Amino acid sequence: MIRLHTEGKTILFRALLILAVINVAVFLLFTNEWVENIVLIVSIVIYALVLQFFRNPKRYHQVDNNQVIAPCDGKVVVIEEIDEQEYFKDRRIQISIFMSPLNVHVNRYPISGLVKYAKYHPGAYLVAWHPKSSLLNERTSVVVENPEGTPVMYKQIAGALARRIIMYAKEGAKVLQGTDSGFIKFGSRVDIILPLDANVLVKVGDKARGGEQILAELK
Structure with a gap:
């Protein structure tokens, strides 16, 4: 069923x-x-x-504070260093996962910890793989700090078809890795922003499996 x-x-x-x-x-x-x-x-x-x-399959992953799991299903389309200016204001690693309309669109917390930052940004609806979509499109930005004190940001980014982003994260809330963090209706992408010393375990072109697949290990 x-x-x-x-x-x-x-x-x-x-x-x-x-x-x-x-x-x-x-x-x-x-x-x-x-x-x-x-x-x-x-x-x-x-x-x-x-x-x-709108299917919401159960996913199983043993919680690990030093691992970052995929927040959604889709295809890894970007792994690169960026200048993150919204929250960290320094150099970070960005992993971007593109979700097609055929993917499960549930978003999940990539790590457990305390929500330090959660903000919704209205914006445009460029195609999700456009280089400027993470800055110009409708999006949310959430930072979760794990119990070891390492913060990880993830962004829900609307695409050309998406017209509504659902964000469950609230600043000050404690969240559990792999549980529902939101939903994007009808296509787009999710960016994960990691420290430069994170050990990335995926490559461009890989298929991500939200709530289970390990994207990176934190040091």
Whole structure:
């Protein structure tokens, strides 16, 4: 049985209602059985795609304060050094994971610890792989400091299709690695900002598995 994320339940209900109305209208207005069958098949496919988008599979990972796990499913598209000017104001390593509409879109905390910073930024909707999307697009920025005192930032970044970012993190809250940290509706990416001495364990092109895969080890 598919486990659904709570963020999708209202949308799934509305989609089911709209598709049901469309199919009833086609049945009443058309006498062509082929038309009725085509509309029914298309409706089932559309609903199945929306359903899989909001799936929330259970993921298992033993909590480790020195490991950073993937906050989402997707493809690793960037690993590079950056000048992080929003919070740290120094050089950091950035790992970016692109989520296609077919990926699970649940976001999870990459480490356990105390939320030191959480901010929502309104913005544009450039394609998620655009170099300036992390600065110009609608996004959130969250910094979690692990029990050893090492902070890690992650950013939820909207893409061309995304129109709503859900962020659960609150400053001062204690969070657990691998638990739900938010949701991005219909595509985009997540950036993870690490210390320069972090040992990165993935490479560009790798497929990330949110809540399980280890991206890096902290020193």
